[in-house]
Amino acid sequence: MATPLKVERYTRASRIALPVVAAVIIAAATIPAWGSSSVIKQGVTFLTLVALGQMWNLLAGYGGLVSVGQQAFVGIGAYTLWVFSEKVGINPFFCVPIAGIVAALFAFPTAGLAFRLRGGYFAVGTWVIAEVYRLLVTLISWLGGGSGVSINSARGFSPTTRQAFVFWWALAVAVGSIALVYLILRSRRGVALTAIRDDEVGARSLGVNLTRSKLWVFVIAAFGTGATGAVIYLNLLRVGPEAGFSLQWSALMIFAVVIGGLGTIEGPILGAIIFFGLQQLLADYGTWYLIVLGAIAALVVVFAKKGLWGAIYRRWPADLLPVRRRLCLETVCFPEEAPPAQPPQYPIVQADNLSGEQPPAPSPGPGA
Amino acid sequence: MSLLELNDVSTGYGHFQALFNINLRIEEGETHAVIGANGAGKSTLLRTICGLLRTEAEKVRFDGRPVGQLPPNKRVGLGISYVPEGRWVFPSLTVAENLMVGAHSRRTGMWTMDKVYELFPLLSRLRQRQAFSLSGGEQQALAIGRGLMSNPRLLLLDEVSLGLAPVVVEKIYEAMPAIIKSGTTVLLVEQDVGQAIRFADRITCMLEGRQVLEGSPKEISNEEIFAAYFGV
Amino acid sequence: MIWVNDIIQGILLGGLYALFAAGLSLVFGVMRLVNLAHGDFGVMAAYISLAIVGSLHVNPFYTILMVMVVMAIFGYAVQRGLLNFAMDAGPLQAILATFGIAIIIQNVLLERFTANSKGLDAGAIETAVIKLSNQVVIGWFPLVTAIVSVIVLLGLQFFLGRTRMGRAFRATADNQRAAQLMGIDNRHLYGMAMAFALTIVAIGGVFIGIRTTFNPSAGPMRLIFAYEAVIIGGLGSLWGTLVGGIILGVAQVLGDHAQQGWGILVGHLVFLALLAFRPQGLFAKQVQ
Numbered sequence: 001m002a003t004p005l006k007v008e009r010y011t012r013a014s015r016i017a018l019p020v021v022a023a024v025i026i027a028a029a030t031i032p033a034w035g036s037s038s039v040i041k042q043g044v045t046f047l048t049l050v051a052l053g054q055m056w057n058l059l060a061g062y063g064g065l066v067s068v069g070q071q072a073f074v075g076i077g078a079y080t081l082w083v084f085s086e087k088v089g090i091n092p093f094f095c096v097p098i099a100g101i102v103a104a105l106f107a108f109p110t111a112g113l114a115f116r117l118r119g120g121y122f123a124v125g126t127w128v129i130a131e132v133y134r135l136l137v138t139l140i141s142w143l144g145g146g147s148g149v150s151i152n153s154a155r156g157f158s159p160t161t162r163q164a165f166v167f168w169w170a171l172a173v174a175v176g177s178i179a180l181v182y183l184i185l186r187s188r189r190g191v192a193l194t195a196i197r198d199d200e201v202g203a204r205s206l207g208v209n210l211t212r213s214k215l216w217v218f219v220i221a222a223f224g225t226g227a228t229g230a231v232i233y234l235n236l237l238r239v240g241p242e243a244g245f246s247l248q249w250s251a252l253m254i255f256a257v258v259i260g261g262l263g264t265i266e267g268p269i270l271g272a273i274i275f276f277g278l279q280q281l282l283a284d285y286g287t288w289y290l291i292v293l294g295a296i297a298a299l300v301v302v303f304a305k306k307g308l309w310g311a312i313y314r315r316w317p318a319d320l321l322p323v324r325r326r327l328c329l330e331t332v333c334f335p336e337e338a339p340p341a342q343p344p345q346y347p348i349v350q351a352d353n354l355s356g357e358q359p360p361a362p363s364p365g366p367g368a
Numbered sequence: 369m370s371l372l373e374l375n376d377v378s379t380g381y382g383h384f385q386a387l388f389n390i391n392l393r394i395e396e397g398e399t400h401a402v403i404g405a406n407g408a409g410k411s412t413l414l415r416t417i418c419g420l421l422r423t424e425a426e427k428v429r430f431d432g433r434p435v436g437q438l439p440p441n442k443r444v445g446l447g448i449s450y451v452p453e454g455r456w457v458f459p460s461l462t463v464a465e466n467l468m469v470g471a472h473s474r475r476t477g478m479w480t481m482d483k484v485y486e487l488f489p490l491l492s493r494l495r496q497r498q499a500f501s502l503s504g505g506e507q508q509a510l511a512i513g514r515g516l517m518s519n520p521r522l523l524l525l526d527e528v529s530l531g532l533a534p535v536v537v538e539k540i541y542e543a544m545p546a547i548i549k550s551g552t553t554v555l556l557v558e559q560d561v562g563q564a565i566r567f568a569d570r571i572t573c574m575l576e577g578r579q580v581l582e583g584s585p586k587e588i589s590n591e592e593i594f595a596a597y598f599g600v
Numbered sequence: 601m602i603w604v605n606d607i608i609q610g611i612l613l614g615g616l617y618a619l620f621a622a623g624l625s626l627v628f629g630v631m632r633l634v635n636l637a638h639g640d641f642g643v644m645a646a647y648i649s650l651a652i653v654g655s656l657h658v659n660p661f662y663t664i665l666m667v668m669v670v671m672a673i674f675g676y677a678v679q680r681g682l683l684n685f686a687m688d689a690g691p692l693q694a695i696l697a698t699f700g701i702a703i704i705i706q707n708v709l710l711e712r713f714t715a716n717s718k719g720l721d722a723g724a725i726e727t728a729v730i731k732l733s734n735q736v737v738i739g740w741f742p743l744v745t746a747i748v749s750v751i752v753l754l755g756l757q758f759f760l761g762r763t764r765m766g767r768a769f770r771a772t773a774d775n776q777r778a779a780q781l782m783g784i785d786n787r788h789l790y791g792m793a794m795a796f797a798l799t800i801v802a803i804g805g806v807f808i809g810i811r812t813t814f815n816p817s818a819g820p821m822r823l824i825f826a827y828e829a830v831i832i833g834g835l836g837s838l839w840g841t842l843v844g845g846i847i848l849g850v851a852q853v854l855g856d857h858a859q860q861g862w863g864i865l866v867g868h869l870v871f872l873a874l875l876a877f878r879p880q881g882l883f884a885k886q887v888q
Contacts, residue, residue: 060692064692066692066695066696068636068699112876113872113875113876116875116876116879117831117875117879119632119634119691119692119695120628120633120634120635120636120691120694120695121634121827121831123634123636123695123699124634124636124823124824124827125875127820127824128824128827128828128868128871128872129872131821131824131868132865132868132869132872135864135865135868136865139861139862139865247817247820250699251699251703254696254699255700255703258696258700262692286710286711287707287710287711288707288711290703290704290707291703291704291707291708291711293703294700294701294703294704294707295700295704297696297700298682298686298696298697298700298701298704299682301686301689301693301696301697301700302682302685302686302689302693302697303685303689305689305690305693418781420777420781439780439785440777440780440781441780441781441782441783441784441785441786442785444781444782444783445783449781450781452777452778452781456775456777456778456781457778458770458771458774458775458778458779459774459775460770460773460774461767461770461771461774465767465770466771468764468767469767469768469771469779469782469784470782472764472767472768472771472782472783472784473782473783514782518782518783
């Protein structure tokens with residue numbers, strides 16, 4: 001009888017990492033019991049940044065959809081929270097998933113328009129649509145108009161209780177977003193997404209339905225971003241159209257992901273830590289942290305495509321959250337656990353550049 | 369000193385090796401044909417010479433100068449002009465503009481727009497037509513004319529006959545004697561062996577990225593070429 | 601008659617948008633790069649003008665030439681120093697690098713000039729008008745702006761059509777590798793394309809700075825209007841871009857007229873409607 005080939009997904013590093021991660025999550029969950037109010041607030045900021053980063057990474061890192069309009073879904077999440085808690089009267093803490101669902105619903109028409117554009121034009125297209133949402137909120141007086149609204153119902157709880165619940169929600173969206181991306185990538189559709197990330201033309205030729213895969217990615221990212229937006233504004237308690245739909249949200253997620261490592265799960269977490277650290281370090285210098293982060297991001301994206309995590313991974317290859325499949329025969333696996341990256345033999349033009357054709361103009365046209 | 373020297377060139381795309389230890393000397397004024405089947409590495413060879421692929425500087429010498437590291441735009445300035453496989457004319461530019469862009473390097477010599485129109489009379493009535501509207505043969509003529517506009521010392525012609533009807537190929541090759549007479553050294557790559565050996569002083573036959581036969585077409589028999597071409 | 605007036609104002613405004621759009625479309629055409637910092641470059645130009653006005657006490661019109669030179673040098677440097685490498689890294693990387701630049705410019709301007717709105721004071725011309733009838737009144741300044749825009753577009757068309765470098769731009773836009781085979785140094789050419797784009801944007805930035813107030817976060821809006829003009833007109837068509845700008849301008853003015861404050865939204869909605877029903881734009885150039 002032939003020795004059975006097995007498809008192996010776990011790596012040695014991941015077997016160690018998973019219990020460690022679980023322990024960290026449990027430890028983090030106890031923070032509201034002993035942390036000071038400011039620690040809890042900072043924790044919420046950090047955890048929501050992780051969640052936003054994961055969602056943007058899912059979009060751009062795996063779906064190839066560079067959106068600079070994700071602030072639309074942060075704002076929609078925030079305003080959904082307000083509508084359902086203030087106008088409908090639902091407990092504000094139950095509004096987080098509702099915010100995600102509403103954002104996901106808005107993602108369909110958004111995608112319907114934006115997917116007519118490609119590449120950089122898609123990026124600006126999402127931005128325009130986010131602007132439309134912002135202007136609509138500003139102009140609709142029922143939603144508080146330009147001056148914004150307060151989430152008063154959340155003030156009904158004692159500050160300690162409220163902070164604890166907000167923190168747990170933040171922890172939930174952070175862990176949930178990581179788990180979501182992880183599970184998506186390990187699914188059948190995830191394999192398709194990784195294929196798209198690595199080679200869009202090749203993936204299409206193998207029968208991967210790009211548009212549908214990308215639509216799902218867009219909707220899921222909107223869901224996660226919307227829910228996270230609600231958590232952020234449970235923390236801040238006041239939302240206006242300028243702040244809720246601010247481009248800064250996109251800057252936040254993009255910088256965290258790009259610095260940490262585009263197209264990896266670990267990257268955005270690392271990026272969020274760096275982002276958060278720099279923000280604290282330069283807290284007394286106004287917006288200098290954004291200037292520094294912008295500069296780092298622009299340099300990293302150009303000179304270290306896979307970000308910091310990519311650099312670390314090259315040095316100490318270990319998949320903490322393995323999504324790759326490996327073929328194993330008894331104890332031998334292919335590819336080997338984290339093979340050292342081979343430098344290309346011929347440091348020259350990519351074969352695909354030799355066609356002489358320009359990449360198809362990312363011009364308006366059907367399909368994303 | 370040869371005009372072009374390739375010294376032990378091995379190259380490829382990423383992890384795929386397309387050329388194995390190629391050594392080639394081309395003398396000034398010579399017409400040299402490289403023949404071989406699909407995938408033999410002929411086009412890769414020309415791309416290495418024109419700079420679309422780079423190697424160590426010393427491995428490609430032009431007029432004694434190591435050029436292996438230079439980008440294509442610098443090599444044009446030295447006098448290497450490549451007429452690419454698939455023609456690559458500028459579709460939105462007119463025929464005249466394509467030729468003007470061909471002269472971008474500002475090398476002077478006998479080839480001017482008028483001379484090119486004389487060489488390819490079919491182009492002269494198409495001057496103001498955009499290149500995308502040209503037929504395949506017209507585009508090929510334009511590509512060669514454009515390549516000549518830089519007054520090259522070495523003209524690299526890649527698969528001139530590709531995708532063209534035999535009559536059209538015949539028409540384009542009618543220009544060869546005039547080009548050779550102008551003193552331009554020509555290195556041409558062809559799948560069509562008949563066309564290649566008609567004008568060539570020397571031929572090189574390639575098989576799977578290696579040189580398998582070299583010599584003057586007068587000295588080599590058709591049987592030898594056949595054997596080298598198919599590797600039998 | 602009041603509608604006639606609105607449409608005229610919209611057309612004049614559209615000229616200004618086309619000016620911003622021309623730079624955006626030039627950069628995209630030549631190197632397939634969507635520059636997310638385009639609007640911020642325009643705002644930056646207005647601030648440079650403001651700084652020169654502050655130290656030399658001259659009319660902002662006289663600063664335009666200096667601002668153009670500064671922006672051209674800046675554009676060339678940014679392209680060769682960063683964006684060329686970003687484009688080597690990949691199209692996605694290039695977009696993200698321009699986004700990084702956008703955020704840097706916005707925040708540097710914020711640090712240097714505060715968040716307060718500023719304006720460039722061009723003197724009497726700002727309020728001078730030509731009165732055609734009681735209801736149709738054309739401001740001298742918007743008229744001059746529109747005329748300058750058309751002149752710049754004509755100049756750009758001449759440059760692209762008739763000069764050696766202009767042809768090199770178009771050749772590169774068609775097929776970058778083939779252009780390189782003609783001896784065109786693409787890295788230098790990209791630098792020049794960005795320099796040209798920012799020169800044009802410098803003009804637009806100063807004019808828009810005279811027309812309205814600006815603040816460090818005004819850039820994205822400029823980018824979006826320029827972008828909408830490009831897409832409405834159709835990629836690769838200079839005069840389509842002008843028409844796109846005019847459609848956007850007219851939509852905004854009419855929208856504002858119908859309901860105060862709705863102009864920009866109406867402009868966006870017209871854009872989205874065109875995107876939905878005619879995604880290739882109105883005047884897309886047909887090249888196979």
